[in-house]
Amino acid sequence: MVEAVRLRRARARKDAGRTLVEGPHLLADLVRFGVPIDRIFALPDDAASATLAADARTELVVVDESVLRKVADTDNPRGPVTVIPIPTSARHHGSVVVLWDIADPGNAGTVIRTAAAFGFGVVMASNSVDVWSP
Known part of the structure; x- marks a missing residue:
């Protein structure tokens, strides 16, 4: 739990190679696409997250x-909050968009x-926004 709280800071995310993903729709997408999940933090009455945790075989x-x-x-979080590993860089063969000096996370997204x-x-x-910020 302490590690998850630390992941709110950019340096901790970089050091741990992990980030936080918040919300039920994003959790469902993570499970649907087979993204590795470390653990899920959810409220006691969140049956959907319990089902998704079982489907993903995660804590x-x-x-x-x-x-929370x-x-x-x-x-005012409604949960869940999911801890996932930050994906490693992948080579892309084809055209790319370079984001340089982007300060607004919404624009980057x-x-x-x-x-x-x-x-x-x-x-x-590296001079752009931290795209793994929760």
């Missing part, structure tokens, strides 16, 4: 709202999703 940590608030990035929709790879410059 489900049941926590109360005060604990410490792990989550939002002010929009460009990444658009690039993926058109089959482009994405290269992030």
Whole structure:
């Protein structure tokens, strides 16, 4: 649990090679696409997350709202919060979009999703936003 709270900081994410993913839809996508999951933090009444944890054969940590608030990035989290390994870089053969000096996470996300929709790879410059920030 302490490790998950630390993952809210960029340095801790980089050192651990892990990040946090928040929300039921993102958890469902992680399981559907077979992304490795370390553990899931969920509220006691979150049956959907319990089912997804079983499907993914991963640890489900049941926590109360005060604990979930410490792990989550939002002010009023509804959960779940999932810990996953940060994917390693993959080689992309074809066109790529280079993100340079991007400061807004929303802008980075929009460009990444658009690039993926058109089959482009994405290269992030180190002077850009931390795309693994929860």
